[in-house]
Amino acid sequence: MRLNRFFYLLGQGVKNIFTHGFMSFASVTIIIACLLIMGCFSLLTMNIDTMIDEMQNQNKVIAYVDETLSEDEARALEDKILAVDNVESAEFVTREEAMDNFESDYDDNVFENIDPTVFRHRFVITLSDISLMKQTQAELRKVDSIASVTAHLDYAKKFVTFRNIVSVVSVVLVVILIVVSLFIMTNTIKLATFGRKEEIAIMKMVGATNAFIRLPFVIEGLVLGALGGGIAYLLMWGLYELLTERVMTTMASGIITIIPFYTVALPVLCVFLGVGILVGVIGGTTAIRNYLKV
Amino acid sequence: MVQMNDVRMVYDNTSAVALDGVDFTINEGEFVFLVGPSGSGKTTIIKLINGEVAPTSGAISVNGFDMTAIRRRRLPKLRRTLGVIFQDFRLIDKMTVYENVAFAMRVVGASGRDIRARVPQVLELVGLEGREKRFPAELSGGEQQRVAIARALVNNPRMIIADEPTGNLDPVRSLDLMLLLEKINELGTTVLVVTHEKELVNAFSKRVIAIDSGRIINDGMDGYYGYETE
Ligand SMILES: Nc1ncnc2c1ncn2[C@@H]1O[C@H](COP(=O)(O)OP(=O)(O)OP(=O)(O)O)[C@@H](O)[C@H]1O
Ligand SMILES: [Mg+2]
Numbered sequence: 001m002r003l004n005r006f007f008y009l010l011g012q013g014v015k016n017i018f019t020h021g022f023m024s025f026a027s028v029t030i031i032i033a034c035l036l037i038m039g040c041f042s043l044l045t046m047n048i049d050t051m052i053d054e055m056q057n058q059n060k061v062i063a064y065v066d067e068t069l070s071e072d073e074a075r076a077l078e079d080k081i082l083a084v085d086n087v088e089s090a091e092f093v094t095r096e097e098a099m100d101n102f103e104s105d106y107d108d109n110v111f112e113n114i115d116p117t118v119f120r121h122r123f124v125i126t127l128s129d130i131s132l133m134k135q136t137q138a139e140l141r142k143v144d145s146i147a148s149v150t151a152h153l154d155y156a157k158k159f160v161t162f163r164n165i166v167s168v169v170s171v172v173l174v175v176i177l178i179v180v181s182l183f184i185m186t187n188t189i190k191l192a193t194f195g196r197k198e199e200i201a202i203m204k205m206v207g208a209t210n211a212f213i214r215l216p217f218v219i220e221g222l223v224l225g226a227l228g229g230g231i232a233y234l235l236m237w238g239l240y241e242l243l244t245e246r247v248m249t250t251m252a253s254g255i256i257t258i259i260p261f262y263t264v265a266l267p268v269l270c271v272f273l274g275v276g277i278l279v280g281v282i283g284g285t286t287a288i289r290n291y292l293k294v
Numbered sequence: 295m296v297q298m299n300d301v302r303m304v305y306d307n308t309s310a311v312a313l314d315g316v317d318f319t320i321n322e323g324e325f326v327f328l329v330g331p332s333g334s335g336k337t338t339i340i341k342l343i344n345g346e347v348a349p350t351s352g353a354i355s356v357n358g359f360d361m362t363a364i365r366r367r368r369l370p371k372l373r374r375t376l377g378v379i380f381q382d383f384r385l386i387d388k389m390t391v392y393e394n395v396a397f398a399m400r401v402v403g404a405s406g407r408d409i410r411a412r413v414p415q416v417l418e419l420v421g422l423e424g425r426e427k428r429f430p431a432e433l434s435g436g437e438q439q440r441v442a443i444a445r446a447l448v449n450n451p452r453m454i455i456a457d458e459p460t461g462n463l464d465p466v467r468s469l470d471l472m473l474l475l476e477k478i479n480e481l482g483t484t485v486l487v488v489t490h491e492k493e494l495v496n497a498f499s500k501r502v503i504a505i506d507s508g509r510i511i512n513d514g515m516d517g518y519y520g521y522e523t524e
Pocket of ligand 2: 457
C-alpha cells in the first residue's frame, strides 16, 4: 500500500512535470516573444526619434545653383543669398569640392573619375532661426538661378511618417501579444490548481484569506514571468548589438547614428521584468479566481 | 453566540424554500442539538452561520459579526472563530493526519513553533496519538472523523459546529464522539451538533432545536422531538 502510493505519486509527479513543464515552457516562450517584439519596435522608434531630432537641429540648408551658370557667376550669387532674411552665413562649395567630399564619404574607388558635371555648385547656408526654416527655404528658392533648396528637415518629415507607422504597428502587436501571454499564463497556472478545488475550499472553511490561498499560484506566475523577462532582456541585448554591428559596417554608417545599448539597458530591463512579472501575477490571480468564490 | 431573527432562505437556482422564518439564539458556552428530517434545512443553517451563503431575508449575528452586512474580506476573521466538522470529513487525501491538522493552523498564519506545540496536544485530546503519519485512506471512518474534529479544534474556536458527525459511526463510537464533544464544551467552547439519532440525543440532557420544512417546531430540554428514526 505504502509502496504503491509512493510509485503512484511518483508517476503522477513526473507526468505533471511533463504536461505542466510544457505549458510552463510555452508561457515563458510567449512572454519572451512578446517582449522581444515590443523591445524591437520601441528601440527602433527611439532610434528614429533620435535621428529626427538630430536632423531637425541642423540649421543648415543647401541651395543648389543652376547648372548653366559658371563658377564665377555662381559665386556672385552669394550677396543675393546673404540678403535673404534669416540667413546667417553662406559657404560656397564648387562642384569639384562636392565631388571630393562625396568620394571621401564613401571611402571607396567606386566613384572615382565621376564627371564633376553631375554635381552642382552649391551654397551651404546656415540659418539664424531654425524655426523659420520653411519660410527661408521658400525665399531662397525665389533667388534667381537657384535651382533647388533642400534641408534635412525634408528627410525628417519622411522619418516622422515612418516612425508613426512603426508606433501604431507596435502598439497593436504588443496588445495582441500581451493578451495571448495572459491567456497562456492563466492556463498554465490553472493546471496547478486542478485537483485542488477541495483543498482550497477547505482552506477557506478554516479561515484562510484569499491572499494566502493565492500566494503559491501568484508566485508561480511571478517566477515564470520574471524568467521570461530576464531571458528576453538577454536576447534583446544580443540582438541589438548584432544589428548595431551590421548597420555600422554598411554604407549607412555615415548617415545613421545608433543609440548605444548601455544607455537604454536599465529601462529595457525594468520594463521587461515588469511586464513579465505583471503578466505572471495577473495570470496566477485569474487562474484561481473561480476557486475562491466559496 | 449565534442569533437568528426571522431568517428566510430561498436558494436562487432552485427557488426551494430551505428556511421559512427561523428564530433562535445559542448563547456562549451552550451545547445544542439540531434535529430534523432530511431536507429540513439543517445544513443550510450551518452554511448561513459560516457565511457560505447569505440569507434571503432576516438577521443573523455570529460571534459578534453581522452576517447580513459582512464583507467578503471579513469572512476569514469570522471563520476563525468557528470550527466546522463536515459530514463527509473533508480531509485532504494527500496529507497525513498531522499535516491535515497543522495545515489549518498554517492557513491562519500560526508560527511553526506554535504548530509543533499545539497539534500533538489536540491529536491526543481526540485520541489519535500514534496515528500522526498516516494518510486518511489508512484510517477507519471513526479515526477520520477524529481528524476532522482535531482540525476544527486546533485554532481554539469559540464555537464548534458538527454536521451529522455520527453518520458513519457505530453506536459505541457515536457515543464516544458525543462524550468528546461534551468534554470540549465543558472546556468552554459552544457546541452545535446536527444529528438524526434519537437515542444519542436522548442519552444527553441538552437543549434540542427541532426543525421541519424550514421551520422550528420545537426548542427545549425535553429530548428528541418529532420525526422518528429507526
Ligand atoms: N446549494 C443548494 N442549491 C439549491 N437548493 C439547495 C441547496 N442546498 C440545499 N438546497 C435545498 O434546501 C433544502 C434544505 O437543504 P439542507 O441541505 O439544509 O437540508 P438538511 O436538513 O441538511 O438535509 P440532510 O439531513 O439530508 O442533510 C432542501 O430542499 C434542498 O434541496
Ligand atoms: Mg445536511
